[in-house]
Amino acid sequence: MLVGLIFLFTPQGVTGRLQLLYARVFRLPLEVGRGLTVVAQTAAPAQHAAGRSGYEQLLATHRQLRNELANVRAKVQELRRQNELLTRLRRKPGWEDTPVLKASVITAAGHGQDELIIGKGQEAGVAVGQYVMSLDDHCIIGTVSSVSAKTAKVRVITHVMSRVPASIADLGLRWFIEGRGKNGARIPLVSAEHKIKVGDPVYAEKARGFLDVATVAAEVTQCRRDPDNPLLWDIAVRPVCDVAALTDVAVLIPAAQPK
Amino acid sequence: MRWVRFAVLILVASVLQQTGLMGVLAVRGIRPDLLLVFLVFFAIRSHSTDAVIASFAIGFMADLISPAMGVMGPRIISFGILGTLLSDLQGIISLRRPIHYAAAVFITGALAAGLSYLLTFLRADAVTAGPGAQFFWQPLYSAVVGPFVAVPAGWWMHMGAGRRGAGRPWPR
Numbered sequence: 001m002l003v004g005l006i007f008l009f010t011p012q013g014v015t016g017r018l019q020l021l022y023a024r025v026f027r028l029p030l031e032v033g034r035g036l037t038v039v040a041q042t043a044a045p046a047q048h049a050a051g052r053s054g055y056e057q058l059l060a061t062h063r064q065l066r067n068e069l070a071n072v073r074a075k076v077q078e079l080r081r082q083n084e085l086l087t088r089l090r091r092k093p094g095w096e097d098t099p100v101l102k103a104s105v106i107t108a109a110g111h112g113q114d115e116l117i118i119g120k121g122q123e124a125g126v127a128v129g130q131y132v133m134s135l136d137d138h139c140i141i142g143t144v145s146s147v148s149a150k151t152a153k154v155r156v157i158t159h160v161m162s163r164v165p166a167s168i169a170d171l172g173l174r175w176f177i178e179g180r181g182k183n184g185a186r187i188p189l190v191s192a193e194h195k196i197k198v199g200d201p202v203y204a205e206k207a208r209g210f211l212d213v214a215t216v217a218a219e220v221t222q223c224r225r226d227p228d229n230p231l232l233w234d235i236a237v238r239p240v241c242d243v244a245a246l247t248d249v250a251v252l253i254p255a256a257q258p259k
Numbered sequence: 260m261r262w263v264r265f266a267v268l269i270l271v272a273s274v275l276q277q278t279g280l281m282g283v284l285a286v287r288g289i290r291p292d293l294l295l296v297f298l299v300f301f302a303i304r305s306h307s308t309d310a311v312i313a314s315f316a317i318g319f320m321a322d323l324i325s326p327a328m329g330v331m332g333p334r335i336i337s338f339g340i341l342g343t344l345l346s347d348l349q350g351i352i353s354l355r356r357p358i359h360y361a362a363a364v365f366i367t368g369a370l371a372a373g374l375s376y377l378l379t380f381l382r383a384d385a386v387t388a389g390p391g392a393q394f395f396w397q398p399l400y401s402a403v404v405g406p407f408v409a410v411p412a413g414w415w416m417h418m419g420a421g422r423r424g425a426g427r428p429w430p431r
Contacts, residue, residue, distance in 0.1 A: 007319075018331070019331075034278045145329075
């Protein structure tokens with residue numbers, strides 16, 4: 001009982017390191033288990049005819065191209081802003097220029113599997129607050145929430161404690177994606193004056209020192225009048241990539257590391 | 260109490276729980292909680308001191324693999340207290356029959372979820388996604404699965420239900 005109370009009032013930084021240590025010690029069975037889970041989730045298409053597998057491949061390519069197109073649109077908008085600001089120097093946009101660190105996913109964590117433990121930590125330059133992308137889908141999945149020497153924990157945008165600055169389509173305004181768990185999130189306090197529809201991309205907004213250009217993170221799945229306040233939209237979003245199937249991610253390491 | 264076997268069993272359950280392999284048993288996203296099942300198992304089949312130690316150890320693993328809101332401690336305390344109470348109840352009510360065992364799993368799971376939620380408030384704003392799943396459906400599903408998991412667990416630990424530590428899987 002005393003031990004339980006000690007853990008309860010121990011700073012989360014310390015208990016977070018303990019969790020990362022457990023993930024590091026039992027890395028092999030956790031990775032094997034996660035690999036089996038991913039294989040089980042993607043095994044169904046292999047049982048169908050070759051045409052079905054080709055269709056799935058086309059679908060994956062379509063999803064990647066769609067995200068690339070959304071990112072290109074964000075870059076075009078950023079370039080337009082630069083042209084308008086003649087007297088001010090702006091950093092050239094392009095997340096390709098931002099150093100990325102590839103990391104393998106050891107396992108998922110948390111109640112709703114909305115946290116990931118990755119195999120890179122402080123020694124590799126990972127720090128709290130850095131954005132994390134999916135390598136396959138080129139979209140933001142979350143941010144680093146805690147880090148140890150060799151591992152780190154990534155809080156997905158659907159985590160109930162996640163709050164990522166975001167914008168919708170090309171509206172150019174700034175809101176926040178707030179996680180709701182169960183692979184869902186919402187964007188509150190959006191005025192009903194704005195034209196938003198299902199399928200609109202949701203971008204993780206630029207963050208000085210962390211993200212140089214807006215990058216697609218989610219898509220709108222529901223947009224209706226808020227029953228509590230008809231002047232606002234009730235917007236539900238979901239990540240554009242399948243977080244549960246991720247095996248590798250990319251951590252965006254800013255050039256000037258914040259202290 | 261065979262502590263090495265206990266440790267292996269709890270570690271395997273934790274890995275299964277964390278890697279999502281329990282997803283094969285998921286119904287509408289609800290998965291059974293193996294650690295809850297084993298909490299009740301050891302609470303009713305071990306001697307009182309062993310049951311208390313086992314309960315706190317299982318609570319520690321539960322907090323390690325998925326801490327509530329990033330806070331460790333709520334499940335160590337809730338599992339420990341409820342496991343201790345269950346062990347003490349063995350002198351009054353027999354929980355060896357499958358239906359009684361299932362009921363114990365359900366009630367313990369619901370109470371543990373509630374107590375963990377309250378304890379989490381001491382450290383963080385306890386926001387829970389899907390409270391219905393956490394406080395009712397998951398304990399219910401664990402109660403359904405529990406009696407089936409108890410049989411291989413009893414074989415592994417050499418713990419039957421006739422007496423504490425010996426006997427048939429379930430009493431007649």
